[in-house]
Amino acid sequence: MPELPEVESVVRSLSSKIIGRRISNIYINNPNLRNFIDINIGNKLVGSYISEIYRRAKYIVFIMDDFVLIIHLGMTGILLFNGNLSLKHNHVNIFFDDGNYIVYNDCRRFGSFHIINKDEEEVFFSKIGMEPLIESFNYTYLKNLLKGNRCIKSFLMDNKYIAGIGNIYASEILYMCGISPLRQVKDINDVEINNLIYSIKNILTESIKNNGSSIRDYKNADGVFGVYQKFFKVYNRQGKECYNCQNKIEKILVNGRSTFLCNYCQS
């Protein structure tokens, strides 16, 4: 899916268009996403005003009068503003009082919809780690968590420690700071921790500026593709030359996920 920059791009492209709007109708074409969407629960949202939209980890959060709608895009979910209503894999349409609407389309149906009461929001996100782009995501926060034998790449992708980093950005971040994805977290030294933090913030921020990355399905709510994939240094570049040392980029498996690195620049 969409990782942090892609979800952020969706939220930004959506917010000015639907904040202050009232939901006039919800149509569920297929309730069988990762979780089952109860149509009666969906109908509870009709009549609600959307007062705020934000991203938390890889979730899109819609704040309403009494309820909170939380959408996860899974691997292939897209949320299109006034998108084509007759596409294959359209699962949910949300219509607004001004005649506009958003369509949730998700080929693999790994995404999810959660409708909760306002007072349940904190609990919903209680197991999610810190947002990497806020100031308090710093040396002190990370130092305390980098204990044990697990490898740094699986740590970066573990959303209970850091929110929003997925398989693509984990590889890109580790290349930027010269750390091998296989390094055990307890062996990351203080200089490397600071470099890692810098790389996380830099890569995610740059990607957001480019509307994220579009590998195949992803686009923001305006239907605009991200272009950050043009700047990938290692992801999907196995066999090609490292931009820094000209040795070949390698592809390995880490916890079953494709991982890309330069064995000379990363150690």
Next chain:
DNA sequence: CGCAACTCCTGAGCGC
């Protein structure tokens, strides 16, 4: 604890 293996699902890309 870490992690491998599996689950959910569809389709693109590849070799033959």
Next chain:
DNA sequence: TGCGCTCAGGAGTTGC
């Protein structure tokens, strides 16, 4: 043109 295989941005669960 088609078949079968592998792989894909996530994340939860199970079992070792």
